[in-house]
Amino acid sequence: MDFGYSPKVEELRIRVRNFMDEYILPRVRQYKEEVHAGIFPVSFMEDLKALAKSEGLWNLFLPHLKDDEPGTGLTNLEYAPLAEIMGRIGWASEVFNCNAPDTGNMELLHMFATPAQRQEWLIPLLNGEIRSAFAMTEPDVASSDATNITTLIKRDGDDYVINGRKWFITNAAHPNCRIFILMGKTDPDADPHHQQSMILVPRDTLGVEIVRNIDIMNHHSPEGHCEIVFRNVRVPAGNLLGEEGSGFALAQARLGPGRIHHCMRSIGGAELALELMVERSQERKTFGKYLHQHGIVSEWIARSRIEIDQARLLVLKTAWMIDNVGAKAASKEISMIKALVPTVFTTVCDRAMQTFGAMGISPDTPLADHWTWGRALRFADGPDEVHLQGIARMEIKKSQKTMGATAAYLTTPDRL
Ligand SMILES: Cc1cc2nc3c(=O)[nH]c(=O)nc-3n(C[C@H](O)[C@H](O)[C@H](O)COP(=O)(O)OP(=O)(O)OC[C@H]3O[C@@H](n4cnc5c(N)ncnc54)[C@H](O)[C@@H]3O)c2cc1C
Structure with a gap:
């Protein structure tokens, strides 16, 4: 088992991170102001997309590219840490043509479109034109x-x-x-x-x-x-x-990749929330102590680190399974991350908001936006309860195959 990123992924991580820092972060305020003014910020979005495309940071989500499909052909496992970086800013993934729901739709068309449908809709989508x-x-x-x-x-x-x-x-x-x-x-x-x-x-x-x-x-x-x-x-x-x-079967095929992409990005949002919380807790003092010196705040920090790392490992395992056995065979793991990650995301954002005081729920931090999106993700692509039900069903089915195998572990006294 290898927990490190390959040199190829490490290099891409640096490039995506640098791109975010250089071109996207400086636009965050403008994006917000334009949205508030009721304008869709298309003006700079198209420029940024052209730049990302020219740098080869494009369609990073799509494995198994066919001949005329532009992209990098990364596996899901390779894409995960890159999506995580994009997830730090809610709208950033569109710049790399990696945003929902287009990624799920492109995967669907990539798998099932006729040649005519591919030309009319998939290729323009992959080119970021529509x-x-x-x-x-x-x-x-x-x-x-x-x-x-x-x-x-x-x-x-x-x-x-x-x-x-x-x-x-x-x-x-x-x-x-x-x-x-x-x-x-x-x-x-x-x-x-x-x-x-x-x-x-x-x-x-x-x-x-x-x-x-x-x-x-x-x-x-x-x-x-x-x-x-x-x-x-x-x-x-x-x-x-x-x-x-075939609509039901197609929906299942579409929702696998779509769901994991949401989870990958949410890990990035949670990681940013933790970074903000840790920094803030070292800047502000109450009752003679920095916030992190209060036991409850240090526990929030520690629990957040544990929960994010648990979630990331499960997302990476799920990505590995999709790559190696396919989305259908990974359906339990996909449901597991979908039922887990949005809650980790909102929990960490919630702790960070509390650490920031009132500012935490103002537009001056990204926390409120991230929390809102994490909360919405508990519905989008299926509510938590449906995923939990699916996981439980699979566990019960598995148990039925070996029913009675645990009997030897029971120490119930014999009843005469
Ligand atoms: C931000 C956002 C974006 C979305 N984007 C899209 C989109 O692009 N396209 C699209 O088609 N849809 C989209 N949706 C809709 C989303 O997929 C649905 O809201 C979701 O599937 C639930 O359906 P529903 O709202 O009809 O809830 P209902 O089916 O009415 O369910 C209500 C509640 O019942 C409970 N429940 C349901 N089943 C069970 C169960 N088996 N056991 C226990 N409790 C259960 C759950 O708590 C659930 O929330 C989006 C939703 C949000 C919030």
């Missing part, structure tokens, strides 16, 4: 159970016609968002896991209406988490992704 959204969740049904989805995708001649309402669709308000990957039902009478299909819906199709951009914990994000109505939306039959009835 953005995308993934539309599954609906206001009218409990969407953590994807079999509940009600949006209809109905075949009509050479087209499909879509009717339904979605919400919390991330990226849909991004000015460059051009394509939605929508999940709906093509056959409501089929068995529960073969009713759904995925279809590509260009954002400017007639009948697509973005109703609103929903604030998250009163936090406005410029790329949006939107409510969208699809009213008699007609797209060519060639826009179907995969086969009719």
Whole structure:
């Protein structure tokens, strides 16, 4: 077992870190001001993307590149420490074309798109020319159970016609968002896991209406988490992704990589929160002591270090498993990190906010934004409880194969 980063990854870590320090950190204030003024900061985003691309810091998330796909072809394990650095600033990953939900969408298209779909949507996405959204969740049904989805995708001649309402669709308000990957039902009478299909819906199709951009914990994000109505939306039959009835299987394939990327970035956010907490605790004094000299604050620091390192190790193990046995075989580990890391992220942010005093919840630190995003991640890509249920199911199934094997360890007295 090797816990070190390879020379290749170490070199990339330095380059991503330097890029962040030189070009992204100095824009943090401007980004915030423009968002507050209701402007999407496209102006410098496109310049930074061009720079990152020219330096080869581009599409770092995508392994197994095909011929015409720009990127570095890193494994998930190699990408993890780089995503972690990007995760220190909420919007930084877009500069490297490594942001959600586009990465999950690109992986999906990379795996399942037809040649025509690849040319029209995947290549422009990989080049950073357009953005995308993934539309599954609906206001009218409990969407953590994807079999509940009600949006209809109905075949009509050479087209499909879509009717339904979605919400919390991330990226849909991004000015460059051009394509939605929508999940709906093509056959409501089929068995529960073969009713759904995925279809590509260009954002400017007639009948697509973005109703609103929903604030998250009163936090406005410029790329949006939107409510969208699809009213008699007609797209060519060639826009179907995969086969009719394969939507559920495709969703599982998409959510594996998407989930681990969120976790990788969250480790970076937590690490930054700890660094801020440790520094602040050495600057401020109460009752004659620096904050870190109070037992409770030093315990927060120590617990945060333990929890972040535990979480990172599990994320790295999961990345290694995705690389070596595939996302399907790593589904338990993916659920484990998804149920763990956002809570570690918010817990560390919470301690850091407390250490900062009132400033901790002001816009003068990144902590409140990071906490808000960590909290939202306990829903996005499946709520904690669904992941916990999945993990427990797998443990019980495993136990059933060896049921009784622990009997010899029991010391229950014999009953006559
Ligand atoms: C910031 C953000 C971004 C998002 N981005 C997207 C996006 O881009 N595209 C998209 O399609 N969706 C997106 N979502 C939606 C997200 O995927 C859903 O909110 C999530 O799947 C839960 O669905 P729901 O909100 O309908 O909750 P429901 O399904 O109504 O569930 C409510 C609650 O019930 C509990 N629960 C559910 N199942 C179980 C169980 N088995 N055991 C115990 N308790 C359970 C959980 O606590 C859960 O929170 C986003 C959400 C957020 C907050």
